[in-house]
Amino acid sequence: NAGVMQNPRHLVRRRGQEARLRCSPMKGHSHVYWYRQLPEEGLKFMVYLQKENIIDESGMPKERFSAEFPKEGPSILRIQQVVRGDSAAYFCASSPLGYTQYFGPGTRLTVL
């Protein structure tokens, strides 16, 4: 049973470009969470999704950020018109119903 997979592992974008981060949950897990980690900080919750539904997006910035978890395929975190402050590590976690969250290796986004 493969763990949570994220790609790409490293992503470099110039200011104003779009960043797409992908997360494939563990097999059998229907819950996906996205977190952001700034340098020397803990993880901050962004959004919680189930298949085709956003359940809690209270941690998402109001603009430029969106997330989806389609019926087929990975969950996508999309950041439009990136700015330098978006540079961070973005982690995805998955869980079966309401239990331990298992984290992926993260995507490190660098905005030039």
Added chain:
Amino acid sequence: SQQGEEDPQALSIQEGENATMNCSYKTSINNLQWYRQNSGRGLVHLILIRSNEREKHSGRLRVTLDTSKKSSSLLITASRAADTASYFCATDALAAQGGSEKLVFGKGMKLTVNP
């Protein structure tokens, strides 16, 4: 706002010694979890302790939870160089709607175990 706060923020010890990390939190919780993160890597789940539990063991790890003081401790016994990492406590926080069990992390504690 940050829920968990680890203490100390950094700890350096020699191999074989024990390492104790503390975590304090602010609101009522269902569970508290400890994670490890090696530099530049993802998080590894170490142990989960439920609010009705006071102590839990897993190998060289011992976790305690005091809900009256809203605090937890993680003890690593007989430390090894490979234990060098950042350690985070995370509490669940039920969202007002939807029952999302999002995790709220502390800033983490850097443990260095010198060979």
